[in-house]
Amino acid sequence: MIVCVEEARVEAELVGGLLACPSCREVLGPWGHARERVLRRVSGDWRWRPRRTRCRGCAGTHVLLPDVCLLRRQDEVAVIGAAIEANVAGEGCRSIAERLGVPADTVRGWLRRFVGRTELIRALFTRCALALDPMLGSVLPAGSGVADALEALAVAGRAWALRFGPRPVWQIVSRLSAGGLLARNTSSLATTWW
Numbered sequence: 001m002i003v004c005v006e007e008a009r010v011e012a013e014l015v016g017g018l019l020a021c022p023s024c025r026e027v028l029g030p031w032g033h034a035r036e037r038v039l040r041r042v043s044g045d046w047r048w049r050p051r052r053t054r055c056r057g058c059a060g061t062h063v064l065l066p067d068v069c070l071l072r073r074q075d076e077v078a079v080i081g082a083a084i085e086a087n088v089a090g091e092g093c094r095s096i097a098e099r100l101g102v103p104a105d106t107v108r109g110w111l112r113r114f115v116g117r118t119e120l121i122r123a124l125f126t127r128c129a130l131a132l133d134p135m136l137g138s139v140l141p142a143g144s145g146v147a148d149a150l151e152a153l154a155v156a157g158r159a160w161a162l163r164f165g166p167r168p169v170w171q172i173v174s175r176l177s178a179g180g181l182l183a184r185n186t187s188s189l190a191t192t193w194w
C-alpha cells in the first residue's frame with residue numbers, strides 16, 4: 001500500500017485511525033515494522049523499515065510504502081520516470097543509464113515493462129483523471145502509444161494536484177497505481193481503489 005513519504009504524517013494518520021484497508025476499507029492499526037529496505041534515491045541510498053499495519057476488519061496485514069517507491073523496484077520512482085520520459089523524447093538506453101547512474105539493463109527492463117502495457121496505463125490513468133476531475137475534457141492523443149500513456153499520467157497528476165495540492169508527478173503516479181506501475185502482475189494495477 002502506497003502512502004505519502006512524510007513518515008511523521010503517516011504515523012499520525014495511522015495512530016489516528018485515518019488509514020483505510022485497501023481490501024475492505026475498515027480502519028488500519030499499527031502492526032510493527034517490515035524488514036529494512038534500501039531505496040536508491042537521487043540524493044543517495046535511503047534505508048528504512050516500512051511500517052506494517054493490520055486491518056481491524058479483515059485482519060489482513062499491509063506494508064506501507066512511501067510514494068517515492070514502486071513495488072519491488074530498487075530505484076526511486078522519480079528516477080524511473082525520468083528514464084521513461086527521456087526515452088520517449090528520443091534518448092537511447094545507454095545514454096540514459098549513464099546519466100542516471102543506473103545499469104543499462106535495469107533501464108531496459110523499466111522501458112520494456114512500460115512499453116508493454118501502455119494501453120493499460122493510458123486507460124487506468126485516464127479513468128483516475130476523470131474520477132479526480134469530472135469537469136476534465138477528453139484527453140487528446142499524443143501521437144504514439146507510449147506518448148499517450150505519458151500524457152495520461154501527466155493529466156492524472158494535474159487533476160490530483162488540483163484536488164489535493166502539488167506533489168511531484170511520479171509520486172502521484174506511484175500512489176494512483178498502488179505502486180504497481182511496473183509490477184510483473186498487472187492485476188495490482190487493475191485492482192486499485194479506482
Ligand SMILES: [Zn+2]
Binds near residue numbers: 021026057
Ligand atoms: Zn481489511
